[in-house]
Amino acid sequence: MSLSLSTRDPRRIRDKVAVNIALVLVAAGFVIPLVWLLLAAFDAKAGVAVSWPHPWTFDNFDAILTMDTTYRPMLNGVILCGGGTLVTVLASVLAAYPLSRYQFRAKRPFLLTILFATGLPITAIMVPVYGLFVQVNLIDTFTGTILFMATTALPISIWLTKNFMDGVPIELEQAAWTDGASTMQGLRSVVLPLMWPGLAVVTIYTFIGLWGNFFVPFVLLASNDRLPASVSIYTFFGQYGQIVYGQLAAYSLLYSLPAVLLYLVLSRRLGGAFSFGGAVKG
């Protein structure tokens, strides 16, 4: 590091202060909507502007913590998104393996199709999917919705998994094969343990994506007692002429919590490893 300039250089210090100020300003812009959410949730008389609750109260939470408003939609969300994530991750790991390890003629077109499908506007295919689900009696079922949600998450998930798997050197597997392991054993006992930070990224990304998805369950599920949290927040609005902002904020807070917590847990365990760097290099 003989080339590095002294950090005590006054120009350096001035630059650093300027950089920090710029960052704080941007962050201030980002944080205001979040602050509103936090404050309004504890303010029984919350409006749309940020204001300090007086008094702080749990009234909003008391009002919404009922079976119909909160508990059942949350549970439905966990079933739908948990199931969807499981299917997605399993199918992606399996699919990523040949894509990462073998050369075959259809590989490049397949990968390009996958990449294009990541951006596929799901709205565009909801109409035919609705028709298909009615035909085969999957409409308003968890199974059908889980499978479809898993499929919507599959392209990006395969893409990311494949790129993470590329980072695991094939030599390690070849050693396992020499020891008599089959391909799938090699995948399970050599590749997966080495790419678990990548897998965690895929899992969390998938779950957060599905947890936030409201359009798919909104179209595919009909019964009130099957709707997940993402949709019932929407019906929440329709039911009341006058919007009770405090309750909406409290509900939004609870609904956002699983995604936030899951992100925190994983990002802490991963340390700095939460990076799309390897995944988005193309």
Added chain:
Amino acid sequence: MTVSATQPGATERWRRGLIQGMPLGPAVVLLGVFLAGPILYCLYAAFTDMALTGGTGAHFVGLDNFRKAFESPEFRQSLVYTLVFTLLSAIIGQNVLGMVLALLMRSSTAWIRATVSAIVIGAWVMPEVVAGYLWTAFLGDDGSLNHLLGMVHLPPQDWLFSVPILAVSLANIWRGTAFSMLVYSAALSEVPKEIEESATVDGAGTVQRLWSVTLPMIRRSITTNLMLITLQTLSVFGLIWTMTRGGPSNHSTTLPLFAYQQAFQLSQLGYGTALALVLLAIGAVFSLVYLRALRLEDGR
């Protein structure tokens, strides 16, 4: 990384290819049934006068749906809004802001960096619908933004009413910037410090160094990121729907919303799917442009 064995025969090679490709099965079946199937159905329905109600069956109408679309001012307007929304919120907003944040974070104090990235990522982790409501509140008549403007004696206005497309674009920047920031942070962390420092020693200014050394080194990440966020933004539905429902008087109706309105609310399945096809085509065009850029890189 081909695992080659000793010159197998044609059938043997075919058999081995089948076994090797087998793990693709579940993904291919899911994608085939739930993604490719509906798209093919789309291709068919777009050329018919299929409707949700009526039950007269679908008749082949050729290009009528597309002709109707391109002759309709509402469609052309939604096309413009889609492009404005994508340009403003993804290509300019998320992309530039994400890059700026990633660059600034490299030379900032550790705890400030941690706090700022936590906040930006917090916005990204929020579910789409919640983000929509947060911004509806923030931009509302009596919302925080107008209070802030009042403090500096600027006239308040109902942002969702006067400039709805800008309002939803801002919300989308807020929500999506973290993705670009994470991508660019990761890419920048792989740029060797020595190269940038030697550029500094050679007398390059900060901007010059950034433009001619740092950015070219991460250009593949930039292209890939641009493609991903463009495609994501083209298909944004929930955010706009919760904030404005496409209004007032369709002034924030992007193509996904327009297609939804036509197909589900006005029951014109054929027309709606034709619109959806146009949206797919736009995504394909953007993808081709970016992929071409990536391929040019490969050829170097």
